[in-house]
Amino acid sequence: MTTQSHLAHRFQTLIVGSGPAGIAAATCAAEAGHRVGIIDDNPNPGGQIWRSLRGQSTPDTSHGDGASEWYRRLTATSATRLQGWSVFDQPEAGIVRAERQGGTVHLHYDNLIIATGARERFLPFPGWTLPNVMGVGAIQAMVKGGLPVAGKRIVLAGSGPLLLAVAATLRAAEAIVVCICEQASLRQLAPFALGLAADPAKIMQGLRYKAATLDVPFHTSAWPVEADGDGILRSVTILHHGEKQQISCDYLACGFHLVPNTELAAMLGCRIEADNVAVDELQRTSISNIFCAGEPTGIGGLELSLIEGQIAGLAGAGQDKEARLLLDKKRRASHFADRLAAAFALRSELKELPQETTLVCRCEDVPYGSLKQHHSWRAAKLHTRCGMGPCQGRICGTATHFLLGWNADSVRPPLLPVRIASLASLEAPLNSATSNTQETP
Amino acid sequence: MTTSYDAVILGAGIVGAACALECARAGMRVAIVERDTIGSGATAAGMGHVVAMDDSPAQLALTGYSRSLWTRLSPELPASVEYHACGTIWVARDEEEMDEVHRKLAYYTAEGIEAEVLDSNALAEAEPNLARPLAGGLLVPHDAVLYPPCAAGYLVEQAQRHGATLLLGHTVISAAHGQVTLKDGTALQAKIIVNATGSLAPALTPGLQVKPRKGHLIITDRYPGYLHHQLVELGYLKSAHSSTGDSVAFNVQPRKTGQLLIGSSRQFDSDSEDTSVDHKIVAAMIERAALYMPGLPSLSALRIWSGFRAATPDKLPLIGPTEDPTVFLATGHEGLGITTSLGTARLLADHLLSRPTTIPLAPYLPSRLPSSYLSDEAIHV
Numbered sequence A: 001m002t003t004q005s006h007l008a009h010r011f012q013t014l015i016v017g018s019g020p021a022g023i024a025a026a027t028c029a030a031e032a033g034h035r036v037g038i039i040d041d042n043p044n045p046g047g048q049i050w051r052s053l054r055g056q057s058t059p060d061t062s063h064g065d066g067a068s069e070w071y072r073r074l075t076a077t078s079a080t081r082l083q084g085w086s087v088f089d090q091p092e093a094g095i096v097r098a099e100r101q102g103g104t105v106h107l108h109y110d111n112l113i114i115a116t117g118a119r120e121r122f123l124p125f126p127g128w129t130l131p132n133v134m135g136v137g138a139i140q141a142m143v144k145g146g147l148p149v150a151g152k153r154i155v156l157a158g159s160g161p162l163l164l165a166v167a168a169t170l171r172a173a174e175a176i177v178v179c180i181c182e183q184a185s186l187r188q189l190a191p192f193a194l195g196l197a198a199d200p201a202k203i204m205q206g207l208r209y210k211a212a213t214l215d216v217p218f219h220t221s222a223w224p225v226e227a228d229g230d231g232i233l234r235s236v237t238i239l240h241h242g243e244k245q246q247i248s249c250d251y252l253a254c255g256f257h258l259v260p261n262t263e264l265a266a267m268l269g270c271r272i273e274a275d276n277v278a279v280d281e282l283q284r285t286s287i288s289n290i291f292c293a294g295e296p297t298g299i300g301g302l303e304l305s306l307i308e309g310q311i312a313g314l315a316g317a318g319q320d321k322e323a324r325l326l327l328d329k330k331r332r333a334s335h336f337a338d339r340l341a342a343a344f345a346l347r348s349e350l351k352e353l354p355q356e357t358t359l360v361c362r363c364e365d366v367p368y369g370s371l372k373q374h375h376s377w378r379a380a381k382l383h384t385r386c387g388m389g390p391c392q393g394r395i396c397g398t399a400t401h402f403l404l405g406w407n408a409d410s411v412r413p414p415l416l417p418v419r420i421a422s423l424a425s426l427e428a429p430l431n432s433a434t435s436n437t438q439e440t441p
Numbered sequence B: 001m002t003t004s005y006d007a008v009i010l011g012a013g014i015v016g017a018a019c020a021l022e023c024a025r026a027g028m029r030v031a032i033v034e035r036d037t038i039g040s041g042a043t044a045a046g047m048g049h050v051v052a053m054d055d056s057p058a059q060l061a062l063t064g065y066s067r068s069l070w071t072r073l074s075p076e077l078p079a080s081v082e083y084h085a086c087g088t089i090w091v092a093r094d095e096e097e098m099d100e101v102h103r104k105l106a107y108y109t110a111e112g113i114e115a116e117v118l119d120s121n122a123l124a125e126a127e128p129n130l131a132r133p134l135a136g137g138l139l140v141p142h143d144a145v146l147y148p149p150c151a152a153g154y155l156v157e158q159a160q161r162h163g164a165t166l167l168l169g170h171t172v173i174s175a176a177h178g179q180v181t182l183k184d185g186t187a188l189q190a191k192i193i194v195n196a197t198g199s200l201a202p203a204l205t206p207g208l209q210v211k212p213r214k215g216h217l218i219i220t221d222r223y224p225g226y227l228h229h230q231l232v233e234l235g236y237l238k239s240a241h242s243s244t245g246d247s248v249a250f251n252v253q254p255r256k257t258g259q260l261l262i263g264s265s266r267q268f269d270s271d272s273e274d275t276s277v278d279h280k281i282v283a284a285m286i287e288r289a290a291l292y293m294p295g296l297p298s299l300s301a302l303r304i305w306s307g308f309r310a311a312t313p314d315k316l317p318l319i320g321p322t323e324d325p326t327v328f329l330a331t332g333h334e335g336l337g338i339t340t341s342l343g344t345a346r347l348l349a350d351h352l353l354s355r356p357t358t359i360p361l362a363p364y365l366p367s368r369l370p371s372s373y374l375s376d377e378a379i380h381v
Ligand SMILES: Cc1cc2nc3c(=O)[nH]c(=O)nc-3n(C[C@H](O)[C@H](O)[C@H](O)COP(=O)(O)OP(=O)(O)OC[C@H]3O[C@@H](n4cnc5c(N)ncnc54)[C@H](O)[C@@H]3O)c2cc1C
Pocket: A016, A017, A018, A019, A020, A021, A022, A039, A040, A041, A042, A046, A047, A048, A049, A050, A085, A086, A087, A088, A115, A116, A117, A118, A119, A120, A136, A137, A138, A162, A165, A166, A258, A261, A264, A293, A294, A295, A296, A300, A301, A302, A305, A415
């Protein structure tokens, strides 16, 4: 156990998540004079997109999309930055607890800004549990972390702009990206592509991806129906415009667009509407001192996340007027989000992917056949143990929501597996905001 | 839909499920009405310890009888029920508690329940992860653990094989005088109505002395071999017995999955639908457990949940007729309903069919408790 097992801090504004939304929120709230804390479960700040390479404690600023400027602004404030801490529950109103390597910290807040981002959606199909079939985010992280993929044949499949982003990373690492299979049809994507062109920042991003992936076949109306191998992946069968095609490969990376991480908000009692955290124009949730910014309010991409973060940070610090100045920009950016959602809406044929014996819950080994017999998530969970494992339904709950239209249970603490001791530490002395839990220089 | 039955069972918890099977097996036309899904109430929240418990002679009679019914049923239970006759060890911390071990041994033996005293070394050998030294314990080898929702599911399935009808997703709004009315307006005619709605039973049968008593459990990640028996501190009965105030006791169960289920807590006066986690009581549970198993705090917890036991003033269930000749009760099982479900169902069916009972029904008859009719409590569901 570490010496930090009983630390506590008090903040006027506490932000959970140091992705773009959280960094923008923390910066604005701190610049407005609030005593700010920002906490994130990754050793490095930056969230999914700016997260730094292994071993570095600053974000990956090579993107040129504002990362370095935002990080410079944040570090110029007195905000306390806590990296590597996972927020796991709220023992009483106004306090959340977080854990890191067995140590626990109590964070008292006046305002809380939830900026917990998004995760990939996985859909089960025969063979998806074979070694070397993985998430696109996972392969991206592994390659950034040093996995050698030069000369390896990799198929990217699923849906969403992330496939292109990851193709770029893989190409840069000299992998052979055999093809990208996007389930959406060209017709569905066209308005999105046009939309990109209407936005200068997006053009830059779009072009960069396009250049890097120029020599990669990009199939639309294509998706994986089966992965094959003898203990390890050998090939994937793709359905492309209705025709089956077997492609040999070393890795298959899948991801069917993103799902917002709404669990913390739900556990704290914030209203969830149509799978997103419900917020008003100033990012206030249904609970008066809790705000939400970035992907949990709806998948909208980097720019909208940054704007929402700024609005939440300003509004949380009482600067409503300044926050309102950003509303026009937010409106424009959310049009992009709407187009994103429409472009990458999942086609219903994907519901036919799992066979009776395809595992849906990997933690508890529950096949699709035994799930289908039940009429609700709760019934299936109680009687098959689906969703009872360490991931607590993050993966299979998301999949069955799409496959069977089920809605997950209420969220129970802890949000993620924690040491039992962490659940017992109730009282903690209050330290000043400048204590030794400040991790980043 | 048929709307006329010999028996309509309200609630598909483990008690309702067992009653449905006994009635259907006896040839009655049975319907089971459940507002949510099978085993979704206290049955989903419970620990699934099938245990002989000696709080009172009547409690030992019913738990001992029920336990023997589980033992008999166990060979036919599907794997999903995770039935595992791991036995219980009642753990004694000091010599005073060892005296209790010997008292308990004599009592159990007299009732025909096998038990064996473990000294300090034997206890440490049986459960190496317990704190040392502890004074010893009482091993009750034929106690078992099971996974309650699937046990309830199995009993319902068997009832259906005997012709019972399962109506899921239907809330009962009234049940009296031979008629059960569902929220959608459907009326079912029933010669016999069995109220097995657990802690919610007073909503349908006003005046019952049943109060919700909240309990919390913690489930861990998988640690195969960490624990071999269900361990309960000898102080458990003191905790279970106190009728007022909050209490915790050391109670830990090995699951077939290798997971540990850690209990237990008791709290009155809670809103019977509010299952939010009370962090203070959870902390107290953990501190208590750590006294007995110092390694527990460093294990990984996956989830905490809570549920409600249906508590009666004398800690015995309510089984049998009410003033309404069509309404029968099978509720009030407090912290033992998984165990006593089978005995309850058998006793009730014997009573309904005028068969002789194996153990006397009298201690559990609702008429033993004065009913306090509170008319406006009746309507809220
Ligand atoms: C796997 C993946 C890869 C992506 N890659 C790209 C890319 O290459 N290019 C691109 O343009 N977009 C990418 N995106 C999309 C990108 O994440 C968003 O556009 C945008 O960055 C979202 O910003 P955010 O601040 O809302 O969330 P995020 O950047 O996701 O930040 C949220 C942060 O909160 C942390 N967190 C969540 N819960 C807790 C908790 N309980 N306790 C502590 N911390 C917590 C997370 O670990 C994360 O660091 C990716 C998304 C995913 C899921």
